[in-house]
Amino acid sequence: MAEAAKFDLTDDSVVVIVGTGAGGGVLANELAQKGVKVVALEAGGRYLPEDYVNDEWDSFGQLAWTDPRTTSGDWRVAKDFSGLPAWIVKAVGGTSIHWAGASLRFQDHEWKALTNYGPVEGANLLDWPIDSAEMAPWYDLAEAKLGVTGTGDRPRLPGCNNYLVFEKGAKALGYQDVHSGNMAINSVEYDDRMACQQTGFCFQGCKWGAKWSSAYTDIPRGEATGNLEVRANAHAARILHDDSGKVTGVEYFDGDGNLQMQAARIVCVAGNSFESPRLLLNSASSMFPDGLANSSGQVGRNYMRHTTGSAYAIFDKPVRMWRGTTMAGIVRDEARHDPTRGFVGGYELETLSLGLPFMAAFLDPGAWGREFTTALDSYENMAGMWIVGEDMPQAENRVTLSDVTDKFGLRVANVNFTDHPNDIAMRNHAYEQGQAIYKAVGATRTLPTPPYPSTHNLGTNRMSERPEDGVVNKWGQSHDIPNLFVSDGSQFTTGAAENPTLTIVALAIRQADHIARELAAGNI
Amino acid sequence: MSNIRNLGLTRRALLSRTVAAGALAVVGTGFIAAPDAAWAVEVTAISEHEMATLLQMSRDIFPHDRVADRFYATAIKGYDSAEQKAAVAEGIAAVDAAAKAAGFDDYLSIGWEADRVAVLRGIEDMPFFQTVRGGLVTGLYNQKEVWPLFGYEGESYSQGGYIDRGFDDIEWL
Numbered sequence: 001m002a003e004a005a006k007f008d009l010t011d012d013s014v015v016v017i018v019g020t021g022a023g024g025g026v027l028a029n030e031l032a033q034k035g036v037k038v039v040a041l042e043a044g045g046r047y048l049p050e051d052y053v054n055d056e057w058d059s060f061g062q063l064a065w066t067d068p069r070t071t072s073g074d075w076r077v078a079k080d081f082s083g084l085p086a087w088i089v090k091a092v093g094g095t096s097i098h099w100a101g102a103s104l105r106f107q108d109h110e111w112k113a114l115t116n117y118g119p120v121e122g123a124n125l126l127d128w129p130i131d132s133a134e135m136a137p138w139y140d141l142a143e144a145k146l147g148v149t150g151t152g153d154r155p156r157l158p159g160c161n162n163y164l165v166f167e168k169g170a171k172a173l174g175y176q177d178v179h180s181g182n183m184a185i186n187s188v189e190y191d192d193r194m195a196c197q198q199t200g201f202c203f204q205g206c207k208w209g210a211k212w213s214s215a216y217t218d219i220p221r222g223e224a225t226g227n228l229e230v231r232a233n234a235h236a237a238r239i240l241h242d243d244s245g246k247v248t249g250v251e252y253f254d255g256d257g258n259l260q261m262q263a264a265r266i267v268c269v270a271g272n273s274f275e276s277p278r279l280l281l282n283s284a285s286s287m288f289p290d291g292l293a294n295s296s297g298q299v300g301r302n303y304m305r306h307t308t309g310s311a312y313a314i315f316d317k318p319v320r321m322w323r324g325t326t327m328a329g330i331v332r333d334e335a336r337h338d339p340t341r342g343f344v345g346g347y348e349l350e351t352l353s354l355g356l357p358f359m360a361a362f363l364d365p366g367a368w369g370r371e372f373t374t375a376l377d378s379y380e381n382m383a384g385m386w387i388v389g390e391d392m393p394q395a396e397n398r399v400t401l402s403d404v405t406d407k408f409g410l411r412v413a414n415v416n417f418t419d420h421p422n423d424i425a426m427r428n429h430a431y432e433q434g435q436a437i438y439k440a441v442g443a444t445r446t447l448p449t450p451p452y453p454s455t456h457n458l459g460t461n462r463m464s465e466r467p468e469d470g471v472v473n474k475w476g477q478s479h480d481i482p483n484l485f486v487s488d489g490s491q492f493t494t495g496a497a498e499n500p501t502l503t504i505v506a507l508a509i510r511q512a513d514h515i516a517r518e519l520a521a522g523n524i
Numbered sequence: 525m526s527n528i529r530n531l532g533l534t535r536r537a538l539l540s541r542t543v544a545a546g547a548l549a550v551v552g553t554g555f556i557a558a559p560d561a562a563w564a565v566e567v568t569a570i571s572e573h574e575m576a577t578l579l580q581m582s583r584d585i586f587p588h589d590r591v592a593d594r595f596y597a598t599a600i601k602g603y604d605s606a607e608q609k610a611a612v613a614e615g616i617a618a619v620d621a622a623a624k625a626a627g628f629d630d631y632l633s634i635g636w637e638a639d640r641v642a643v644l645r646g647i648e649d650m651p652f653f654q655t656v657r658g659g660l661v662t663g664l665y666n667q668k669e670v671w672p673l674f675g676y677e678g679e680s681y682s683q684g685g686y687i688d689r690g691f692d693d694i695e696w697l
Contacts, residue, residue, distance in 0.1 A: 054679035160692055161693065164694050196687075197686075199685030207681050208685075320675070320690070320694075323680070323689075323691045324691035355678070356674050361661050361665075368586060368644075368657050369584075369641060373588050376588070377588060379675060380674060441697065
């Protein structure tokens with residue numbers, strides 16, 4: 001095994017990747033495996049399974065991105081959690097430490113939302129420049145990398161208490177496509193990672209390593225090639241370019257707060273849907289006064305967060321939903337596109353549990369009194385599910401630069417979001433169905449619960465066929481600047497109904513293949 | 525929160541030095557305590573009346589009948605500080621003023637929970653109320669000693685998870 005690489009700041013032969021989550025972390029390893037030299041800049045520190053804390057608030061303090069952000073718009077998060085639009089991670093491995101592991105392929109029709117849904121008033125729908133056939137082999141590779149249950153010959157996870165309640169209710173309602181999910185959580189030992197021990201706390205980092213995260217798979221494997229250097233506590237500030245308009249390097253603040261500049265042959269931005277457009281906008285120059293890669297004016301726009309919400313229910317007997325995997329359970333029947341329900345696109349229903357501290361914080365933020373506390377009194381008898389549906393891209397749902405600055409003096413992201421009427425209709429339908437599932441197994445009380453700070457952050461650098469419609473082409477390559485790529489969920493053209501990580505990983509594997517090929521051909 | 529022994533008081537001595545402050549607590553010099561002296565909270569920066577009012581407010585904001593007062597007292601003891609003194613004085617004065625406007629002597633003198641809740645509903649947009657409410661979300665529910673009262677078991681990694689300990693043990697379905 002080679003030593004992890006160490007590259008010179010002036011080495012302009014390297015690919016610089018900003019961010020090390022499901023997008024950046026996978027891209028870094030895939031490039032390193034192909035012999036491409038990579039410097040990955042990560043704003044957060046490095047934490048491994050032995051460091052993870054199975055305590056909700058302590059873990060939040062350890063892993064969450066809590067640097068300042070600002071919010072605006074009609075969404076309730078802007079009122080209840082005005083400085084915390086997202087619950088995502090600042091660490092080597094990014095939000096792949098926090099994610100629940102749900103790994104679903106897009107459905108065929110979702111790649112072509114504009115064609116299949118038709119224009120929707122107020123929405124900025126667009127077809128992806130790629131489709132299911134194009135993505136199928138990359139999904140195969142992503143599922144094998146993540147060890148997704150229910151794909152290949154990998155068995156599904158056993159159902160925990162929360163799932164068993166959910167399954168019985170769903171089947172009583174006539175739902176057919178009900179199972180413990182396609183999860184990047186090992187049901188049996190796989191790829192040097194052990195099987196799930198049904199410990200709970202999937203959101204806090206899997207202490208067994210049974211759930212896939214780039215933090216302890218792709219990152220160390222990439223480092224072992226000798227082609228990857230990961231710099232933790234390196235906060236990207238600005239991407240630089242030359243007079244020809246090609247990017248030349250990334251300025252960042254190191255762990256001591258000193259400004260450094262890493263030269264680059266290619267820059268790949270993978271900081272998530274807030275930080276990636278923030279970095280492009282903060283990199284404005286006299287040549288690119290509106291920010292890099294922004295000739296379309298689309299950088300920051302079309303922010304999507306999935307139509308979410310939760311349904312909890314209370315029963316007359318204990319459920320103990322916290323025991324076992326946090327999200328291993330799904331109903332897929334409502335994921336279809338069926339406008340007779342009063343909205344375009346579809347949604348998934350997935351089991352979800354929170355511990356008592358987070359249930360108190362998220363069940364009904366701002367609520368008090370007995371209506372609230374009697375629900376918590378029955379915490380032991382509670383079951384829960386999460387709604388994940390396709391939300392409409394809207395031009396004004398966007399990330400812009402706030403007047404607030406961070407500790408480095410860099411303007412932070414403001415996140416503006418307002419539900420589209422289609423989002424509201426879908427959420428209300430899902431609340432009805434979710435509550436019906438639990439009533440079918442005897443729920444004595446049901447609790448539709450508002451969306452949490454977002455974990456699925458999509459759009460803001462969207463992929464488009466035509467340069468005027470989006471920021472990057474079908475390879476995630478900037479329409480404007482050939483050696484600048486976007487490698488995270490911000491390149492999503494539309495959000496589909498599925499949890500995004502598998503698609504982010506599949507796109508990263510595909511992008512690595514493309515970049516390596518173009519480098520070898522001397523095209524970049 | 526201090527154990528009463530730390531105050532150098534026997535229950536009898538403690539009770540002899542107190543006057544009733546609402547239903548929950550008795551007030552003495554430098555402390556408030558349970559009427560049966562099961563717990564006591566020292567106060568140094570804010571007044572005993574202010575601490576007793578905070579305690580009653582906390583119970584009325586997040587009433588859990590099976591959660592003892594001492595957990596609420598733990599959740600609010602941080603208000604007894606020099607930094608919080610002015611904000612607490614102003615906030616409790618506003619709470620008492622709202623109680624007076626509703627025809628009571630002060631907040632602690634309101635005998636029925638429904639009447640106290642009505643007073644709080646009238647001031648719930650006040651920053652002080654929101655600070656107290658928001659602080660309790662973590663101050664109360666993130667006390668590990670409270671979790672078993674709700675059935676919550678906390679971490680299970682140290683015991684090997686639930687794979688052999690009931691992750692799918694539901695029997696009533």
